[in-house]
Amino acid sequence: MKQNIHLLLVIAVFTVLGQITQAAVPNQINYQGRLTDAGGNATTGNFTMSVRLYDAPTGGNIIYQETIGSVAVSKGVYSFQFGASGNGITSVLTGQDYLSLTIDGTEQSGRTKLLTVPYSMKSADSQQVATDLAELKNTLIRLGIKGNYATPVVVTTLAGSGDLGSTDAIGDAASFNYSSGIAVDSNGNIYVADSYNNKIRKITGLGEVTTLAGSGIAGSADGMGIEATFNNPSGVAVDGNGNVYVADSYNNKIRKITASGEVTTLAGSGAPGTANGTGTAAKFNGPSGVAVDQTGTLYVADTENQKIRKITASGAVTNYVGSGTSGSTDGTGTEASFYYPQGIAVDGTGTLYVADTDNQKIRKIESGGVVSTLAGSGSFGSTDGTGTLASFNGPSGVAVDANNNVYVADAGSNKIRKISPIGEVTTLAGSGVEGTMDGSGIEANFKYPEGVAVDSNGKVYVADGYNNKIRKISPE
Secondary structure, three states: OOEEEEEOOOOOOEEEEEEEEEOOOOOOEEEEEEEEOOOOOEOOEEEEEEEEEEOOOOOOOEEEEEEEEEEEEEOOEEEEEEOOOOOOOHHHHOOOOEEEEEEEEEEOOOOOOEEEEEEEEEEOOOOOOOOOHHHHOOOOOOOOEEEOOOOOEEEEEEEOOOOEOOOOOEHHHOOEOOEEEEEEOOOOOEEEEEHHHOEEEEEOOOOEEEEEEOOOOOOOOOEEHHHOOOOOEEEEEEOOOOOEEEEEHHHOEEEEEOOOOEEEEEEOOOOOOOOOEEHHHOOOOOEEEEEEOOOOOEEEEEHHHOEEEEEOOOOEEEEEEOOOOOOOOOEEHHHOOOOOEEEEEEOOOOOEEEEEHHHOEEEEEEOOOEEEEEEOOOOEOOOOEEHHHOOEOOEEEEEEOOOOOEEEEEHHHOEEEEEOOOOEEEEEEOOOOEOOOOEEHHHOOEOOEEEEEEOOOOOEEEEEHHHOEEEEEEEO
16 A cells, blocks of 8 residues: 655754564564764663554554663664554554654663654555555655754752742842742843732842832832732733733732833723723733733733733733633634633744643644644643643643743643643653752652743743742753
């Protein structure tokens, strides 16, 4: 049967070439591959390989999976067999119009390296893919793609003693009280919504913490610096001019703080509601997240309204997407639905990413208000995988880097997750066990991390909520 091979491209620093042949045992397949770094140099190491077969070109249902123990990569060359477990894979191929394979390898030396080798095939006449493995014999799959290489990272504490407080100081001499939203400007300054302190804090790259605005007493007064008041601020964003925008949740307002510390109300009457309008004529209901694009347009995760709202620089508020009724429907504009959306981020092209918290999904909103699910099955979990094969547990914060990688503060999982542009979800840092330990990647601990931000150098900053700390994730 003639088959067309469709390659799925993955961006990273390894080049992977592979081929499939039929093994001596009928229900097994040989896989041989070559692994090189970005410079074409052969790679060596021991990997645990995970093999997954799907019934669709990208994701879909898993129809077969197997983990292969220690696979040696010597001078860039490796090989292994799969299909040995159970009754083999012959039966699962029956009746499949599509077949796609993903091979992930995790290096066993303690440094986290992931390589992803995906390909898919579809029969030319839309009939079933081969039910006889002999049809795969000597089929050479020249992938010529780049694998997904996860650079080892280390987690450190940038600021915060861990004790409740509101002390301005350097590093672990400073204190916070449940920080949630976090943002970083082009100069590397970090801004934190210190929620229970009712303050907006500023942290330099060296860990010096000051109070940008907020008296510490709950209120909604505009004014300079500590003369202003907030009520459980949850989300922050910063524009290219150093203006900071705040989702002032309990006040049902969006506030603006100039670089000099002057606080004004950009939009929101203060009363809960969903009215469009300009400035204080508009209404919100528990807004939790805010993002600002390169044109100065703001987007708000209007949490209790189950909507994403849009605010122009002049303060005109409109509904962007969301029906207003809780749900998880993809679609355009008000056809789409959300369930307690919290974190929101925007990339350089104006595409939005939303932590749709109670749906356990990360949603993507493209031009014209087209909403899709980037990743997340909708069920509670912390499984890595592609698209809807991955799972989250109360994702609260999102950020996006210059390469359109999305970072997620997966609060209930106590992990920081990373999503590639094609929807491949991996765990960047966090063991999944509550704690406050610094360390390499998944050896580190978090305790309900709620906010995440990424700077121009790829460093990730985390508002580690119940640890009352600001953590930094850097290349090892």
